Every structure is written in C-alpha cells, then in structure tokens.
Amino acid sequence: xSRTALRICPLCExxxxxxxxxxxxxxxxxxxxxxxxxxxxxxxxxxGARGDRDDVFSRGFICPKGAAFGAVDADPDRLRTPxxxxxxxxxxxxxxxxxxAIADALPALTRQYGPQSTGVVLGxxxxxxxxxALYPPMLLKALGTRxxxxxxxxxxxxxxxxxxxxxxxxxxxxxxxxxxxxxLLLLGANxxxxxxxxxxxxxxxxxxxxxRARGGTLVVVDxxxxxxxxxxxxxxxxxxxxxxxxxxxxAHTLLAEKLADPGPLAPHLHGLSELxxxxxxxxxxxxxxxxxxxxAAIRDLARALxxxxxxxxxxxxxxxxxxxxxxxxxxxDVLNILTGNLDRPGGALFPLSATAPAPRPAGxxxxxxxxxxxxxxxxxxxxxxxxxxxxxxxxIDTPGEGRIxxxxxxxxxxxxxxxxxxxxxxxxxxxxxxxxxxxxxxETSRHAHVVLPPPAPAQSAHFDFAFNGFAVRNQVRFTPPxxxxxxxxxxECEIHARLVLAVSGLHGTADPxxxxxxxxxxxxxxxxxxxxxxxxxxxxxxxxxxxTGSTGPLRRLDxxxxxxxxxxxxxxxxxFGSYDDRPGPYDGQPAPYDGRPGPGGxxxxxxxxxxxxxxxxxxxIDLGPLQPRLPDVLRTRxxxxxxxxxxxxxxxxxxxxxxxxxxxxxxxxxxxHLRSNNSWLHNVPALTGGSNRCTLQVxxxxxxxxxxxxxxxxxxTADGGSVDVPVEVTDAVRTGVVSLPHGWGHDRPGTRLxxxxxxxxxNVNQLLDGRLLDPLSGTAVLNGFPVELAPLx
Ligand SMILES: Nc1nc2c(c(=O)[nH]1)N[C@H]1C(S)=C(S)[C@@H](COP(=O)(O)OP(=O)(O)OC[C@H]3O[C@@H](n4cnc5c(=O)[nH]c(N)nc54)[C@H](O)[C@@H]3O)O[C@H]1N2
Ligand SMILES: Nc1nc2c(c(=O)[nH]1)N[C@H]1C(S)=C(S)[C@@H](COP(=O)(O)OP(=O)(O)OC[C@H]3O[C@@H](n4cnc5c(=O)[nH]c(N)nc54)[C@H](O)[C@@H]3O)O[C@H]1N2
Ligand code: SF4
Ligand SMILES: [Mo]
Numbered sequence: 001x002s003r004t005a006l007r008i009c010p011l012c013e014x015x016x017x018x019x020x021x022x023x024x025x026x027x028x029x030x031x032x033x034x035x036x037x038x039x040x041x042x043x044x045x046x047x048g049a050r051g052d053r054d055d056v057f058s059r060g061f062i063c064p065k066g067a068a069f070g071a072v073d074a075d076p077d078r079l080r081t082p083x084x085x086x087x088x089x090x091x092x093x094x095x096x097x098x099x100x101a102i103a104d105a106l107p108a109l110t111r112q113y114g115p116q117s118t119g120v121v122l123g124x125x126x127x128x129x130x131x132x133a134l135y136p137p138m139l140l141k142a143l144g145t146r147x148x149x150x151x152x153x154x155x156x157x158x159x160x161x162x163x164x165x166x167x168x169x170x171x172x173x174x175x176x177x178x179x180x181x182x183x184l185l186l187l188g189a190n191x192x193x194x195x196x197x198x199x200x201x202x203x204x205x206x207x208x209x210x211x212r213a214r215g216g217t218l219v220v221v222d223x224x225x226x227x228x229x230x231x232x233x234x235x236x237x238x239x240x241x242x243x244x245x246x247x248x249x250x251a252h253t254l255l256a257e258k259l260a261d262p263g264p265l266a267p268h269l270h271g272l273s274e275l276x277x278x279x280x281x282x283x284x285x286x287x288x289x290x291x292x293x294x295x296a297a298i299r300d301l302a303r304a305l306x307x308x309x310x311x312x313x314x315x316x317x318x319x320x321x322x323x324x325x326x327x328x329x330x331x332x333d334v335l336n337i338l339t340g341n342l343d344r345p346g347g348a349l350f351p352l353s354a355t356a357p358a359p360r361p362a363g364x365x366x367x368x369x370x371x372x373x374x375x376x377x378x379x380x381x382x383x384x385x386x387x388x389x390x391x392x393x394x395x396i397d398t399p400g401e402g403r404i405x406x407x408x409x410x411x412x413x414x415x416x417x418x419x420x421x422x423x424x425x426x427x428x429x430x431x432x433x434x435x436x437x438x439x440x441x442x443e444t445s446r447h448a449h450v451v452l453p454p455p456a457p458a459q460s461a462h463f464d465f466a467f468n469g470f471a472v473r474n475q476v477r478f479t480p481p482x483x484x485x486x487x488x489x490x491x492e493c494e495i496h497a498r499l500v501l502a503v504s505g506l507h508g509t510a511d512p513x514x515x516x517x518x519x520x521x522x523x524x525x526x527x528x529x530x531x532x533x534x535x536x537x538x539x540x541x542x543x544x545x546x547x548t549g550s551t552g553p554l555r556r557l558d559x560x561x562x563x564x565x566x567x568x569x570x571x572x573x574x575x576f577g578s579y580d581d582r583p584g585p586y587d588g589q590p591a592p593y594d595g596r597p598g599p600g601g602x603x604x605x606x607x608x609x610x611x612x613x614x615x616x617x618x619x620x621i622d623l624g625p626l627q628p629r630l631p632d633v634l635r636t637r638x639x640x641x642x643x644x645x646x647x648x649x650x651x652x653x654x655x656x657x658x659x660x661x662x663x664x665x666x667x668x669x670x671x672x673h674l675r676s677n678n679s680w681l682h683n684v685p686a687l688t689g690g691s692n693r694c695t696l697q698v699x700x701x702x703x704x705x706x707x708x709x710x711x712x713x714x715x716x717t718a719d720g721g722s723v724d725v726p727v728e729v730t731d732a733v734r735t736g737v738v739s740l741p742h743g744w745g746h747d748r749p750g751t752r753l754x755x756x757x758x759x760x761x762x763n764v765n766q767l768l769d770g771r772l773l774d775p776l777s778g779t780a781v782l783n784g785f786p787v788e789l790a791p792l793x
Pocket of ligand 2: 124187191226240673674783784
C-alpha cells in the first residue's frame, strides 16, 4: 500500500512543494534501483516525488532534482549513526558517546585557549533546514567566538553589505517583481539551471517565459550563452569581472542624459546629488573597452531601462563573487533607485516574511557597520559578523595567540567549496578537535573527531525561515516530517540543541527543550519590554504558556509567527487588520505568471497567523503580492536611503583604476548544472552523468590557439595550483573565457561517497590561493580570475 505526504523541497532556493509517494517495501512497492531505498521506519520508502499542484506558491512545479528526492533521501552512503574518532579512526558510536566526546573536549579547549580558539563554519544547507535557522546563533553565543565563517563569503555577502550600507539592514534585499515587471535586466545569474537565488521563485523559467509572453523584455548579461541567455531578448557577453563598470556606465548615462527619476523615492534619498561626480569617470565610452562591449549598446540599454514602464535590475553569483562584487551589488540597487523602480510593483520590492520581526514605524535605526573587528592573520575586516571563509585555513595553520584549534562545521564542505582545498585539508587534519554535523563522510567531515548525522530529509519537518524573506510572493508554508524518525536517528534540531548544551558545559544536566525555552523566553522578554510592541508590559511566562507546537522548535515557530507581521500578537491586537483590507490577490494587478489565481478562499481566510492556523493549511497560505515597504524597512542612522555610503565612496577609486588595467588573456568562470547542487549531490546516480559533468568549456577560437581538442585533456593553472580536466569545445562561452563547475574533486581517501568517488572530477577551487577577495565583503573571487591553459595529450 502506498500513501502520499507533502514535503517542501530543500534542494534549492525555489522551495517547491512536493508530493511524495511513500510505500511499504515489505508490501512489494520497491520501485526501480537508484530511485528508492529504505528510509524512515524500516520498510517505508519514498518511491516517487511530483510537484504539489495545490501548493500556493509552486503550483505543481518540480525540476529533476526534486523528482529525484527519493534517491537523495535513500542514498545508502548516508551515515546512520554518529561517528567518533578513537585511536585515530572514525568508528560508529551512540549519540551519548558522541555528545560525551564533545562535552569532554570543547569546554576544556575554551578554558585553556580562550573562546576564539573554536571556529564555526556554516555551509549552504543551513538555509534549507529548520535547525540551521534556529540554533547557530545560540551556538555562537554559547561559544563566545568571533571566528565565524559561512558560505556567504563564497556567495552573496556583497549583497548583504550593499543592503546594509544602503538601507541599514543587511537582510533588506529587494527582489525583482518577476510576475509583474515589464523589463528584467539580469546579470550573472542562470536561473534556468540554478532555479534562482536571492529571488525565491518556483518555476523561475516559467516566470521568465511569462514575462516575455506578456510583452516584457529580458536582458541577460553573462559571458556564457546560458540557457537563460538563450531565452532573452538581448544577451550581452562582457568580459567577466566587469559588471561594476557596466552598471556604473548605465547609472552614468541615466544621470548625464537626465533620465534618472526616482519619483516618490526622492524624499528618502541621501547623497543623490553626489552621485554624478562619483560616477563621472564611468562613461560608456570609458568602460566599453574594458567590458569588451559596444558603448552604443550600453547607452541603448540605459535608455531602454529608463523607458520601461516598470523594470528591475537583478544581479547574482556572477556579479557578486567577483573583484568588485560589493560595488556591483550596490550599483544594481542604485539603478533600481534612479529609475524609480525600487519599492514599486513591477520593480524591485522588499518581501515581508511571516517570521520577520513585525514592521516598526519609520525612523533612524542602528545602521550597519563594517570592520568592527578584523581577522587575526591577514586583518580582513568582518562583514555581518563573519570573516572570509577563504581565510579559514590560515586562521588554523598560522601559529600564534588566538589560533583556531577546534572547529564546528555544520552542513559545510569547504575543502571543496572554498579556495585552496589542499591547504584547508591539511589545516583541518591538524586541529585539536573537530565536529561535523553532516549526513555524509566527505572531504571535510573525514577530518572530524565527531560526526553527527542528521536524518534523511523525508524525516525532517520543513519551514523556510530564510527564503520567505527573498520570495517573489509573500506566502507561508510548513511541512511536517513525511516519514517518522527512524529508530536510532535524532532530529537535526535536537542535534543542534544538544550541541549547544555540550559546548555550554550543560550536557547531561539539561534537556534539549531547555535550549528552545531559553530562546522563547529571551524573545518574549524583549517583546514585552519594547514600548512599540502591542505586548508591552505583558508577562513572558503567560505568553510562553499560550504557545502551541509539539516540539521545542515548533513552539519557537509558533512564537515567531505570532510576533511576526501577519501574527495574532497573542491576541493583543489584530495588527494586520489592514492586511485583510488589502485588495484581493490580483485586483488591479496583471495576472500572475500562469494566469491561475491562488486556491480560492485561502486569502480571505488568512486571518491572523499562528502555528495552528498554518498547520491547518497543508499547501500553505498565500499572503499576496509584494507590497511597497519604504520607509519602514530603512534602518540607517539617518533613517533614509544612503545612496553613496562612505565605504563605497572609498572603494570607487579602485574601480576607476580598473578602467586602465590590462585585462588577463584568459579568465575562468563557473557554471551550475540543473541536476547538481554544489558539492553534495554527486553521490546520487539519478543526478550524475549527462550534462552534469566536470568539463572545461573552451571557445573554439581559444581551443585552436592553444592546441586543445574537444574530448582531450588540459592542465589549468592559476595562483593556487593546477588541475587536469577534460576539454569541451563550445561557443557557449565567449572568447577569453573558460568555464569549470565547482563542487568536484571527490578523490580524497577516507570518505564514504561510493558513487561520487568513482567519477571524482577536479576541484576548480584548487586554482585559488584564498588571497583574491572583494575587499568590502571578504567574498572570494570565484569568477573571472586569470588562468593559463596547456594541452595534456
Ligand atoms: N568555484 C566556485 N566555488 C563555489 C561556488 C561557485 O559558484 N564556484 N559556489 C559557492 C556557493 S554559492 C556556495 S553556497 C558554496 C556551498 O558550499 P558549502 O556551503 O560547503 O555547501 P555544499 O558544498 O553544498 O556542502 C553541503 C554540506 O552539507 C551537507 N548536508 C546536506 N544536507 C544536509 C542537512 O540536511 N543537514 C546537514 N547538517 N548537512 C547537510 C552535505 O553532505 C555537505 O557536506 O560553494 C561555493 N563555492
Ligand atoms: N542546479 C543547481 N542549482 C543551484 C545550485 C547548484 O549548485 N546547482 N546552487 C545553489 C546556490 S548555493 C546558489 S548561490 C545559486 C546560484 O545561482 P545563480 O546566481 O543563478 O548562479 P550560477 O548558476 O552560478 O550563474 C552565475 C552566472 O554568472 C556568469 N558569470 C560569471 N562571471 C560573470 C561576470 O563577471 N559577470 C556576469 N554578468 N556573469 C558572470 C556565469 O557564466 C553563470 O552563468 O544556485 C542555487 N541553485
Ligand atoms: S526547483 Fe527543483 S531542486 Fe529547487 S526546490 Fe524546486 S524541485 Fe527542488
Ligand atoms: Mo550559494
């Protein structure tokens, strides 16, 4: 017999709702090899996954990764018990033994060497798990360390920094209003393969097609002719690393040709009058040779952007993980502001997530500071309380006071995902103690002294704390575990809570629920002490007693929903009475991307939110299209938008220098494949092979010049070392640019990745030595760095 269960897909930022088919293996429903396996209660297998057509946001969309959910879930290489290092070898152990080992080691190290001696690395899947949202802040507080490194400094940190400086809040990131815009300028993103990033939009491809179908314009800027570029009205293929120059020239043109018109934003803008001078050098004619674009095409683009009834500029990986990543990220929003598109329907809007703090009245905020401390070895400034992941190895292997001696890595594989994996690999091997919270024994976790494996995704509840804040439509969804927790497994929330207890010296004396109770108490105490809160003066204990939810993390979710912008404020007020008075979902707005309205009645019934209410809506609750939110979102010290913040102004001279610098003859960029996900899906047979291969794409002219043949092998060399790779000759990359995907290099001993290690690929990040960073954000330059190529055969 089979049944179905809903599960929000955790495999990318699109957050599609899936309908899983679950079968009892002992009743014969075994499915095909490679797509099924045992998981959950013995005998329960995920035998299929399809898009949930009733999901209020994804409406049935699914991609090949989501369709392979069963195979991902059932990978036989997933660890089923904790591992503990004994006499140098990792051996299976009980949870008790694993946490005992941590409680024995970490507090003692802190006592001996101080709190900075423990580092924390948080990897990408933390934004895809409930545990990753709820516990790491508490872990960091318990440890008292500033040595925090996350995947953000290999990714979107430039955007956090530019938003922090512009709006005073690093999380106030405007997203393109995909379903309503008339014009989308998309730089350095390939959503047809990535399914989108910092722009949560299930069926991003369908939404782009709908944009064109309603007469809108799509312009893609990418040195590769990606599948996204192939969909565009116009594709510009600049030299990598020059987006900031291109964007500056667009802004310059708007200002010089008097096309800038911020409209109703004007009263909130500070520094507008200083922009023309700051950008004076960046004429289209000045940047064109460096970008390798036509000056007239740049002018045309600026004019088209200004002329569009509504437009959104959106930049992602290819404009972030580059030399001037923060400047490019800043200029993206400068353009949205100059064209009056920031904060208006059809432009770029700030989503309002159900677990965000309730909106507060506009006014000056605390602002955003950079470089409040610096890293020990190279003096890199912190950004958003993080240090560059590219500098982790040197913080471990450079002797001296304050050296990192212990590491907690959660859902992170920096040996492959960060620069110079070889150095990091050696550094990890020299740690006094390391903990990995990871389902796999991989290139990074093989160095751990204790590995704590979370259960497979079908056994975990799901709520998108992070991505609802970047979603193109306000909505809220929750899925409980599809399959009960298997015997001997521990929910990832409990793993994190016990880790907090173990590093706090409370292992064995307190219950993991105590960690959640602490979080609840702290938040409710803050709310009741806040004169602006409707709960001001109330009793935190009374309020805590009102929370529903069968587990600690669910009670926390209930609390966040109830305190949030759509919440019931524990009955104190119907705060969002105004919410119910808003126009209906699509009143006065163009139809959504597929013309189908949301399931009838959900919105009318969307009374104030609680966990119970969310649980009664298994396909989610639609909270309507994005709404203008200025000036309430602003948290700068001035209370306005800081168009030309000091750190940006101080960085501009370096961008001016780039106008005259000599470009490298050959640079490397990355690429993503639809059926891959960073470093950890190469162990699932259903997702490997085909186009998902680790090949070096080279333009035919470059191949001829360098004597490279399609199918041959080449050695790529750069500052960090060399890698040998198969060559794929294709004109999908422009001349002077080669492309190699990341996340490969599964050839180290001591892992348990039987599929991935049989086709290991090469680690592109070995080409980097960790020194090349976007200075304002500490983000590694992963795109557009110089390489040399030589044939191997
Ligand atoms: N050259 C180059 N390098 C890049 C990039 C690039 O474009 N080019 N992209 C960068 C980007 S954007 C990112 S985000 C990083 C990603 O790099 P990382 O943050 O290191 O993430 P992954 O490589 O995806 O590895 C994720 C780890 O989490 C584990 N994991 C999977 N599911 C779970 C779970 O539910 N719980 C826990 N606890 N662990 C889990 C996996 O086994 C794996 O060990 O890579 C970056 N590196
Ligand atoms: N299938 C799949 N989906 C994923 C992931 C995955 O690994 N596989 N990873 C997830 C993660 S962690 C993230 S962060 C997102 C990222 O999702 P996206 O932001 O869409 O990133 P990419 O797909 O890497 O696309 C970046 C594009 O930038 C181009 N590029 C390189 N250099 C430059 C440049 O200097 N200028 C411009 N304009 N373009 C440049 C590259 O050619 C590439 O096409 O994807 C997520 N989704
Ligand atoms: S696009 Fe694919 S991988 Fe991403 S959430 Fe949807 S089904 Fe999952
Ligand atoms: Mo990422």
